[in-house]
Amino acid sequence: MQLSTKHLLGIKDLTREDISLILSTATQFKEVLQRSVKKVPSLRDVTIVNLFYENSTRTRISFELAEKRLGADTINFSASASSVTKGETLLDTVNNILSMKVDMVVLRHSASGAPHFLAKHIPAAIINAGDGINEHPTQALLDALSIQEKLGSLEGKKIVLVGDIMHSRVALSNIYLLNKMGAEVMVAGPPTLIPKYIKEALNVKVEYDIKKALAWCDVANVLRIQLERQNQVLFSSLREYNLAFGISKKLLDSLKKEIVIMHPGPINRGVEIDSDVADCNQSIILQQVENGVAVRMAALYLLAGNKTNG
Amino acid sequence: MKTILDKEQLHLTILRLAHQLLENNISLADVVFIGIQPRGVQVGSKLIAAIGQIAPFEKLQYGILDITFYRDDVRDELHVANTTHIPFSIEGKKVVLIDDVLYTGRTIRAALDAIQDFGRPQKVELCVLVDRRFNRELPIQPDYCGKAIDSVISQKVKVEWDKEAVVLY
Known part of the structure; x- marks a missing residue:
């Protein structure tokens, strides 16, 4: 069993089975989060970049926690403290980051459709962490x-x-x-x-x-x-x-x-x-908020293990 | 298809494993049993029931462990996670891991990793119903074994609980 999509761009693209799979996997991760060691090594060979072009507290922290608790390496990027302010485009920024061997991208952007645009141009799996007035899956x-x-x-x-x-x-x-x-x-x-x-x-x-x-x-x-x-x-x-x-x-x-x-x-x-x-x-x-970490762990885990990737 | 253990043999084997576990542990107070999801759980519950019958005065601690998130092939194939439920501390205890078939040893390797995240046991032992020896990919051996068989990689060993038999395809 696996997700029907390579990216998590929006709920619109998911099937009922995908949603059930993510929710049931999240329930198992909730149990992991109750343990004394709240960490599993599932994604220890995966590097994830959190690209935040818009401010966020909960979403960014819980994505970062989810990634760390899956054993992934993470990089945090916020537009305001980067070369975006010097005029670098989204695609250039992402391609530069990907050339440093990053496997997955978590993107928040104020423009609706930004993650869909990226998905067409880069090979990495993309998770939409909120795009404009479109979706926040x-x-x-x-x-x-x-x-x-x-x-x-x-x-x-x-x-x-x-x-x-x-x-x-x-x-x-x-x-x-x-x-x-x-x-x-x-x-x-x-x-x-x-x-x-x-x-x-x-x-x-x-x-x-x-x-x-x-x-x-x-x-x-x-x-x-x-x-x-x-x-x-x-x-x-x-x-x-x-x-x-x-x-x-x-x-x-x-x-x-x-x-x-x-x-x-x-x-x-x-x-x-x-x-x-x-x-x-x-x-x-x-x-x-508590469930946010477990759900994001499930989404990351299922997308990283999706055979259609790569 | 070849039957390795029929209904009666399976029953006897479980009973023998239960006796061996009791024989090696004077008191079960410091022993915890953990069945590995999904198929080790059925062996585990049968075994616990058998021990309970032989030694009804013992308070048995039995948990279930899912090793999906500890697998070394997460990225190659997606595995759906099952429930983990270990409602007791394993710190300083003797842990007996229970599974149905010991084959490559990779599941047990993952289980050993997973156990570490719940505490530091004094000792970990392995109890399996069927040992497919000569197929190991890691240096892992059972401490309690129902039946050791010789098989080749193309064959499959299955414990059929509805028919109460162990068969080799």
């Missing part, structure tokens, strides 16, 4: 693992993605993944932040009333307002957004049931989610 996988742990399975579960659907790569990857795994997906937020034809294009429910959305769902995945990607005014103020769409304890308590609260981070407390909600015991935000 490992985030969707770790979200899926977290839901699966909490609720037993994904099949038939009702998940609502709240907030800036338009600019969120987490949203798109989650929609693809949840649809493939048989969950029901709804997007909720102000109309200006939800793409117009999303209902038809991606087979999701759309709801503009946050309370109705929360009453419907089993899980609410709350997304950050991606101010850095918005080049026009889409809502009047963050404070007004919080009043209309922010998840508050009062709102949660008004529901008749207990729902699971998720957030991919970084959190803007008091904007999309209130502090007491983010820290309450319905929230699995820190479990998501």
